[in-house]
Amino acid sequence: MTNQVIDEEAAVASRRNFLKMGGLAAAGTTLVAGAGAGFVLGRDPDANVGWGRTEAGADQFFNRKPFEVDKAPTLIEVAPIERPEWSDFLFNRLPVLSNAIAGGWNPESGWEAIEDDRVRDYYSRYPERWPEMAQAFREMDTRREHREKYRDRFALAWAHGNAWETGRTLSNFPPNPKEGPEVDDFKFIKVAPTKFKSAAHASKLVKKMAYTFGASIVGITKLDHSFVFKNMMRKEGGNRDWGEEVPKHWKNIIVFGVPMNWDPMYAAAGYSTSYDGYFRCKNISGLLSVWLGELGYAARPQWPGGDYEVILPPIAVQAGMGESSRNGCLVTPEVGLNIRLAAVITDLDLEADKPINTHVREFCNECKICADTCPSGSISKSDEPDAVVRGWSVFDFNQDSCFRFWSTVPTDNGKGCRICVAVCPYTRKNNWIHTVVKELDPRDPTGITRKTLLAMQHNFFYYPDAEAFHPEWTGGNFAGYHEPPEWLRTENYLDVEKTWEYDGNWEGF
Numbered sequence: 227m228t229n230q231v232i233d234e235e236a237a238v239a240s241r242r243n244f245l246k247m248g249g250l251a252a253a254g255t256t257l258v259a260g261a262g263a264g265f266v267l268g269r270d271p272d273a274n275v276g277w278g279r280t281e282a283g284a285d286q287f288f289n290r291k292p293f294e295v296d297k298a299p300t301l302i303e304v305a306p307i308e309r310p311e312w313s314d315f316l317f318n319r320l321p322v323l324s325n326a327i328a329g330g331w332n333p334e335s336g337w338e339a340i341e342d343d344r345v346r347d348y349y350s351r352y353p354e355r356w357p358e359m360a361q362a363f364r365e366m367d368t369r370r371e372h373r374e375k376y377r378d379r380f381a382l383a384w385a386h387g388n389a390w391e392t393g394r395t396l397s398n399f400p401p402n403p404k405e406g407p408e409v410d411d412f413k414f415i416k417v418a419p420t421k422f423k424s425a426a427h428a429s430k431l432v433k434k435m436a437y438t439f440g441a442s443i444v445g446i447t448k449l450d451h452s453f454v455f456k457n458m459m460r461k462e463g464g465n466r467d468w469g470e471e472v473p474k475h476w477k478n479i480i481v482f483g484v485p486m487n488w489d490p491m492y493a494a495a496g497y498s499t500s501y502d503g504y505f506r507c508k509n510i511s512g513l514l515s516v517w518l519g520e521l522g523y524a525a526r527p528q529w530p531g532g533d534y535e536v537i538l539p540p541i542a543v544q545a546g547m548g549e550s551s552r553n554g555c556l557v558t559p560e561v562g563l564n565i566r567l568a569a570v571i572t573d574l575d576l577e578a579d580k581p582i583n584t585h586v587r588e589f590c591n592e593c594k595i596c597a598d599t600c601p602s603g604s605i606s607k608s609d610e611p612d613a614v615v616r617g618w619s620v621f622d623f624n625q626d627s628c629f630r631f632w633s634t635v636p637t638d639n640g641k642g643c644r645i646c647v648a649v650c651p652y653t654r655k656n657n658w659i660h661t662v663v664k665e666l667d668p669r670d671p672t673g674i675t676r677k678t679l680l681a682m683q684h685n686f687f688y689y690p691d692a693e694a695f696h697p698e699w700t701g702g703n704f705a706g707y708h709e710p711p712e713w714l715r716t717e718n719y720l721d722v723e724k725t726w727e728y729d730g731n732w733e734g735f
């Protein structure tokens with residue numbers, strides 16, 4: 227071997243080593259950078275699933291500070307400033323004009339004949355604007371004459387717009403049923419059913435609309451009558467005595483949910499609420515019902531607040547949204563137990579989703595964190611399901627002792643606890659660690675991932691004692707699983723003297 231060859235080989239080896247070292251360094255840097263980025267992302271409001279930026283105020287992302295001025299340059303005073311008249315607002319004048327037309331007035335006869343003196347005053351100030359308004363009424367008539375010719379093109383856009391408009395306009399939304407379901411469920415229908423290309427197309431679009439209306443997770447299933455309450459049909463006057471018959475048009479159910487605001491939920495019990503989730507769900511159920519009606523299909527919304535005619539968690543399980551947990555709640559892969567549910571029952575033919583198996587039952591059998599933390603001892607600590615309810619094998623759960631604890635919680639209306647929701651290892655924001663774990667655990671047939679996660683959960687995370695969650699007047703200290711977010715701490719914003727300490731994990735974790 228010549229020196230030249232040796233030198234060349236040494237040079238190649240050295241290059242290889244350099245490349246290897248470089249590769250290792252790059253891999254190491256990537257790992258650290260990835261972990262760092264993951265940590266930052268995990269702390270970002272975007273880690274909240276379904277919505278979050280708006281709630282965190284981060285949508286207003288333009289830094290206005292450098293552009294602040296004392297006087298807005300586009301508000302220019304050139305004459306004495308006056309307050310606006312009632313009639314200066316177009317949408318105050320319009321109903322007056324529409325009502326006058328309904329009462330027999332003809333726009334062609336001019337504004338002078340309008341009874342309302344405020345509207346007359348407006349057009350006496352701006353007479354040159356009246357021809358435009360008169361023409362607008364002619365245009366509306368012409369548009370009405372042409373409308374149906376364009377249904378094939380605009381049906382979905384109309385359904386979408388009218389859903390929001392109906393939701394915006396009705397003070398009671400979704401409206402409480404006035405008639406029996408064979409009448410009431412059809413109240414939003416204006417046209418014969420619009421034919422979908424297939425049930426699969428219908429399901430795809432229905433889900434898309436539910437997301438558009440604000441849902442975070444959506445599933446569809448055939449309505450299983452085992453989960454329809456007996457004698458629960460809503461009707462005007464609170465008459466629920468409808469017998470046991472399930473209406474024939476109740477074919478499929480679209481079930482959906484949104485998470486409650488994460489940080490108050492983690493601060494359960496005293497600082498949390500379910501009503502934010504309820505409110506969003508209620509509106510989505512109404513919007514989706516109007517949308518279905520616009521396309522010619524029956525819709526029966528089921529929304530939170532004592533108005534369910536069906537039991538939603540097991541239906542959501544059938545619809546593949548998640549699985550049933552130790553405490554009876556739905557566990558979803560995305561947001562764990564942090565989901566509030568609503569639904570719409572319809573006669574539209576839909577393709578059903580399939581249930582899923584991410585091995586929640588095995589996890590719950592070993593976990594028991596909710597049962598150990600529950601301040602009322604309402605959740606079974608058994609190693610496996612130990613009760614039978616209406617034929618279903620479940621973990622025993624005491625609704626009444628759970629409600630007793632709700633009644634002690636220092637929320638303004640004493641409703642709800644949610645500690646079992648907050649402490650569940652599945653109820654975690656969508657940061658990179660949780661994303662990896664959620665993918666890994668259901669695919670591990672050995673159960674090692676589950677056992678490792680549970681060991682970490684039990685040993686590295688702080689859970690206040692069950693007694694600490696109780697109010698001070700019954701011996702606790704208003705503990706929360708997490709400390710409250712800064713915006714729920716009165717001492718940060720209100721002129722109060724802080725005489726208390728918080729008990730719980732730091733709000734950021």
Ligand code: SF4
Binds near residue numbers: 600601602627628644
């Ligand atoms: S809501 Fe509270 S009291 Fe009820 S089961 Fe969950 S942790 Fe227990």
Ligand code: SF4
Binds near residue numbers: 551649
């Ligand atoms: S805390 Fe544990 S036992 Fe309870 S629902 Fe969650 S995973 Fe199941």
